[in-house]
Amino acid sequence: MRLFSNVRVYERVGGLYDATLGFWSREVRRQAADTLDLREDERLLIVGVGTGMELEHLPAWVRGAGVDLSAGMLERANRRRTALGMRDLDLRVMDARALDFPDGGFEAVYLPLVLTVVEDGARVLAEAARVTAPGGRLVIADRFWPEGRPRPAAVRAVSRALGHVAMRFDIRLSEILAGAPSLEVEDHRRVVPRAFFHLVTLRKPDPSKPDPSKPG
Numbered sequence: 001m002r003l004f005s006n007v008r009v010y011e012r013v014g015g016l017y018d019a020t021l022g023f024w025s026r027e028v029r030r031q032a033a034d035t036l037d038l039r040e041d042e043r044l045l046i047v048g049v050g051t052g053m054e055l056e057h058l059p060a061w062v063r064g065a066g067v068d069l070s071a072g073m074l075e076r077a078n079r080r081r082t083a084l085g086m087r088d089l090d091l092r093v094m095d096a097r098a099l100d101f102p103d104g105g106f107e108a109v110y111l112p113l114v115l116t117v118v119e120d121g122a123r124v125l126a127e128a129a130r131v132t133a134p135g136g137r138l139v140i141a142d143r144f145w146p147e148g149r150p151r152p153a154a155v156r157a158v159s160r161a162l163g164h165v166a167m168r169f170d171i172r173l174s175e176i177l178a179g180a181p182s183l184e185v186e187d188h189r190r191v192v193p194r195a196f197f198h199l200v201t202l203r204k205p206d207p208s209k210p211d212p213s214k215p216g
């Protein structure tokens, strides 16, 4: 349990957030949008949409929803959405740990820089998996701690402290994936600057389709 909510920090720093993180994270947002590869008949959910910096990389006809716990961040996202003419993207204040959407409602789910910000990233991924349609994809853009590298106590303590005001940097991707073990990792690559960001593509299995890797 956090003593102090980083959402209150995000609430106050929307403009500064865009100015500092915007340029730094531009390439991973561009590649994430390419990876999503949306079709016009699909619905997209953006979890932790923040100020909506990812919107400019998506098609104006995008359909679906973007959610965030901070009304202040969403206010900026709303201005971006209007400027981009995205009439079919609904923006809502919502806790990603308990999404108010039915099972399987979205063919694509995008999690940009949110899983290491929320208090329980594994639970947020589980929720994201629940609302993904069978056969649908989830695209994560984030920064994870390397799997094999030890995490000294001092590193963990600093990361925990940073988690109260911004995001943690000591979380492993495997710890997040543990929240939704049925998801398949289709791709995991590192993105500039200096391979700082991770771009991960996951697939929710579709039980109605036979698995071509298993003999029938």
Ligand SMILES: C[S@@+](CC[C@H](N)C(=O)[O-])C[C@H]1O[C@@H](n2cnc3c(N)ncnc32)[C@H](O)[C@@H]1O
Binding pocket: 007, 010, 011, 047, 048, 049, 050, 051, 052, 053, 054, 067, 068, 069, 070, 073, 094, 095, 096, 097, 112, 113, 114, 117, 118, 119, 167
């Ligand atoms: C680092 S920002 C990323 C924003 C945006 N996706 C981007 O890439 O610029 C993290 C966002 O997660 C939101 N957030 C934190 N906890 C959340 C929760 N439990 N549910 C929904 N959003 C949450 C914060 O309000 C903030 O806007």
